[in-house]
Amino acid sequence: MSIRNPLGTQPAAGHEFATLGGGCFWCLEAVYDQMEGVQSVESGYMGGKNPNPTYKEVCGGRTGHVEVVQVTFDPAITTFREILEVFFTIHDPTTRDREFCDTGHQYRTAIFFHDHEQQIEAKESEAALDESKPFKEPIVTEIVQATKFYPAEDYHQFYYKKNPIRYKFYRYHCGRDQRLRELWGASSGGH
Numbered sequence: 001m002s003i004r005n006p007l008g009t010q011p012a013a014g015h016e017f018a019t020l021g022g023g024c025f026w027c028l029e030a031v032y033d034q035m036e037g038v039q040s041v042e043s044g045y046m047g048g049k050n051p052n053p054t055y056k057e058v059c060g061g062r063t064g065h066v067e068v069v070q071v072t073f074d075p076a077i078t079t080f081r082e083i084l085e086v087f088f089t090i091h092d093p094t095t096r097d098r099e100f101c102d103t104g105h106q107y108r109t110a111i112f113f114h115d116h117e118q119q120i121e122a123k124e125s126e127a128a129l130d131e132s133k134p135f136k137e138p139i140v141t142e143i144v145q146a147t148k149f150y151p152a153e154d155y156h157q158f159y160y161k162k163n164p165i166r167y168k169f170y171r172y173h174c175g176r177d178q179r180l181r182e183l184w185g186a187s188s189g190g191h
Contacts, residue, residue, distance in 0.1 A: 009149075011072045015039055018073060018083045018118075019046055019146050021066035021110035022091030023099020026167060027176060028069040030160040031090050037078025042070045043152040043159075046112055047144065055153055061104040068112065070149050080118055084111065084125040089184050093129070094137035101174035112146035119143065135183050 011017050022028050025043035032041045045053050048065030058065045071083060091099055091109060099107045111126075113119040122143045130139050151157075160167040171177060 012039065014074060014076070015072050016075050016080065016118075017114050017146070017149075018071040018080055018087075019068050019112040019114070019149060020071070020083075020087050021046070021068045021108060021112070022087060022093075023067070023102050023107045023109075023176075024170070024174070025067045025069050025152065025156065026159040027171060028087075028090060029158065030167070031086060032069060032071045032083075033158070033160075035073075035078060035083075035086065037076075037082075038071055038073045040072040042072075042149075043156045044068055044070055045150045045152065046070075046147055047110065048147075051148075051150075053150055055156065058106050059104075061106055063106075065106060065150070066108055066110050067106055067152075068110070068149070080121050081125055084122060087111070088125075088129055088141075090180070092179055092183060093139045093141045094135065094183070096140045100176045100179060109141040111141060111143045113143060114146045119145075134185060 020028060029041045029043050032038050045058050045065035046068045048058070048063040050057065050063040053063045053065050057063050058067065073083060093109050097103065097105045097108050099109070111122045113122055126139055126141060126143065133139070
């Protein structure tokens, strides 16, 4: 189903980008890769100051980048709002600079909007969630202008398919699914 966007600069005609940071990009990629209307999902980095960052540099926490997925989707099939509804249930939007066992500014929760409409949608989606959330903690997801997207190294792309045992081990030992069930109950996006 998924095809990588080698340039990462413009979506195909009739498609849009959604760029999201919710901790480890492997876990976001695994969910969006299965979503109807999604043409491609690519793990990468956004929001930092250094050009062409490597995984090691980003994980070191000194580049300012966030681990993100860039989702290319067909808005006639799946809306940006639906992408965001899924996003909030597959990560913890209540922790600043941390997602589960991954700690640091590079793991912050963020929505990188690509145009004014996405900015409005993101703010409305976050406000609606704040009214309906089943937990007390505040939402700390940043809503910021998209910057240049840098694809992650090839071994990170579709990690959940290439290394299914390691991927499942990581999810379990990081406490991701357990925390998602605490936040969202049966409607959590954990799998």
